[in-house]
Amino acid sequence: MIFSKIKDVLKGLKSLATGLGITGRAFCAKKVTVIYPQEEVDNLSTFRGMVELIGKEDAPEEPMCAACGNCAKACPSNCITILCPIPAKEGEAAQMGPAPQKGARTPGRFIMDFSLCCLCGQCIGSCARNGLQFSNDPYVVSFNRKDFQFDLLKRLHSQAHDRSDSDLPKAKPE
């Protein structure tokens, strides 16, 4: 009995020494962290970032969006607001109202409140034209809550401009 007890004690001590060995080896091993901001992670291309509009193939400044309002209805958090001109009677000033509006084929304003968005993708899934996509941008930060109400049309516009002098195919000379 004493013998088995001593064996237990020795087994316990050996397990402690093994544990020390493992942490000792980890001490000398390569570090696995990425030191932000000097380095960045390399798999951001699949990150589910903020929702943005997709531009048309031939006119990247214009969204494919047809202002049908499906995405605004599908969103669980009511963060999408699409405004289109209401068909005005003769003489009355044009007003904006929520999509869909009769005769409106393109959105007048497309606001997304990112502070409410939960990145569920229901808006993207409900778009009949595949006009929305997830961007890959994790760095949406600000000190001000108002900055999170994104004007997606303006964003599309500036994205098209950034791309216009880079990789869009230039018209071939005839």
Next chain:
Amino acid sequence: MPTLDPIAMLGDRSSVRFEPGPTEDKMILNMGPQHPSTHGVLRIMLELDGEYILRAEPILGYVHRMHEWIAEQKTYMQFIPNMGRVDYLHAMAWNWAYVGAVERLAGIEVPERAEYIRVAVTELNRISSHLVWWGAYLLDLGAFTPILYAFDDREQILDILQDVTGSRLTYSYFTIGGVYNDVPADFRERCIKFVSRMRSQLPMYRDLVTSNAILRGRCEGIGELTAEVARRYGATGPVLRGSGIASDTRTSEPYGVYDRFHFRIPTYTEGDAMARYRVRLDELETSCEIIEQAVANLPEGPIATKISRNFKPPKGEASMAVEGARGKVLVHVRSDGGPKPYRVKLRAPGFSNLSLFPELAQGTLIADAVSILGSLDLVIPEIDR
């Protein structure tokens, strides 16, 4: 010192049972909503004699987010992201349970490719949940290093799941009729590579922690749970399997394509914290086996059955149970024919597992109470919903 009357001060009805009694050698201690080891916002009232627990009572409700009420305000599709937040560590299981219940209600058939993908991502998520549990349990017990080793392995899973779903924790990847998007082309190799890496790490976990004399002293013989007590409280999952009952929803009520896979159900009979610990570590190996089989046989095909934009399931009710990392997750959906559910009932396995705690903790030390809580693998937001 003025006497403090908790009832008068707070109007807290739940404190009534713990009146400061006339005996002087008992102390009432609040393992408060803020505590490093309660895994969420859980309050446990303890009546102590020195360090021995005479009575323990968990008090819930600090993270009640009214998910079931929200379900009645949202359409069926709009409610899916909520399910990822109920138990954020095994979000895929809750996703599956809800979506499966709605599919059963509406009689929607899910394509085979989607079923296999569902199995693969749910098992990956289960491994990441168990790794978090393992690390957090050891953190409660005072070992500060294993959680970081676990998180290093978990990063691989999160990277794979990010490439598949775009998210790293709160997945809303399932949709009624299938999954949201297809897996990338290298999904199969990455899963196989991950499985072999996980298998090579398991001996290190065993050497560093499982056979460690100090850990065995903290876990062996602690919180002994007999099979009848477990049954009486409705415990499920590793808590039940650690007491000798080999019950797993994946084999007892097979759902999806689980009946096509061969895997072991780890069961231990001792019923103490060490048995539950071993069950979960063996489940890491089981999940690896399932993932291997799932990605090896991934068929081609569509990934979702299309449903109408104004989805209105027929009147009736249906429920679906899946095996979550913590136990049996059950979602019961009742429809009145409209676009929004009439009632969604979420059954959290943690609720039944936590109700075991007062009985298990009686007569133990506080340090043992921490060990028992950790071995039950609770996620309080899931319990409170």
Next chain:
Amino acid sequence: MNAFSLLFTYTAARLVLWMVLMFAFVGLNALVLVWVERKVAGYVQLRPGPLHVGPQGLLQPLADAVKLMGKQLLTPAAGDKVLFWAAPLLAFTPVMVCFLPMPFDPRFNPLPMNLGLVLILAFSGLGVVSLCLAGWGSNNKWSLLGAARAVAQSVAYEVPLLLSAMAVAICAGSLDLYTIVGRQGGWPWQWYGVKNPLAFVIFLICAVAETNRAPFDLPEGESELTAGFHTEYSGMGFGIFFLAEYANMVIVSGVAAALFLGGWQGPFLPGVWWFLLKIYGILLFIIWLRWTFPRVRFDQLLNLSWKWLTPLALLDFALAVVMAGMRI
């Protein structure tokens, strides 16, 4: 100026110089040890530890100290104010006394006494009183539990600590640390740690337990008792406990190095460098232990001490007496 006043001034000047040096040593050590601990913790956990404040994070402890000094000092309203604030001071003061008999170098002995070992062991036992005061004065049940655990733990581990130190003292025939070091040699086989390894192991375990370091850090049990006896302290109150813990670690490592590893003895380098090297070797080992093992449970802690360490230490003491008697 007669001879007496000359001697008096010389002694007093040496003492004052020693105290100033020791304050500087303790302060610098605290900074260095905080950095070493965080770096070792980081490296063991596969991450780099502090990196950004100064080169390789060397100025991080300074930033921490400035932060701690800038925090508001809160006192629990219903607690005992005097006891509450006496506790950190009491934690720190005995530590300074314990540095007096430390054998850094054979040439510089500020206060020759022949009971150096006893002085250190006596004053290091005072630390637990401060934990008691902290736990009681905080008016917090968690702190009280931490303090109660601390008392039982300290008392339990004093006994094997004393016995293993006495075993070496018997072998060396003196309680003066300078003499004990002088009896050892520069090479490992001449150290008492090698001649009496059981005493060395017991002393190290008790040292870790006396300084409340993991795996015996129950009084401050971070994940069970929130922060144990120093839950209610903010800012510099916590800072002083922190400093005292590191200073205590240095003291027990110093005693271990002097008793078991030959102190200043060693080839090539002047003595004080060997002593510091040995102290830091033991300190690194203690830090390594912290980041590897989980915490033991309270009754297991006491069982280990009373049922295992004390009988073994008694046995070892008896053996040491016999061996000393046979002039080995």
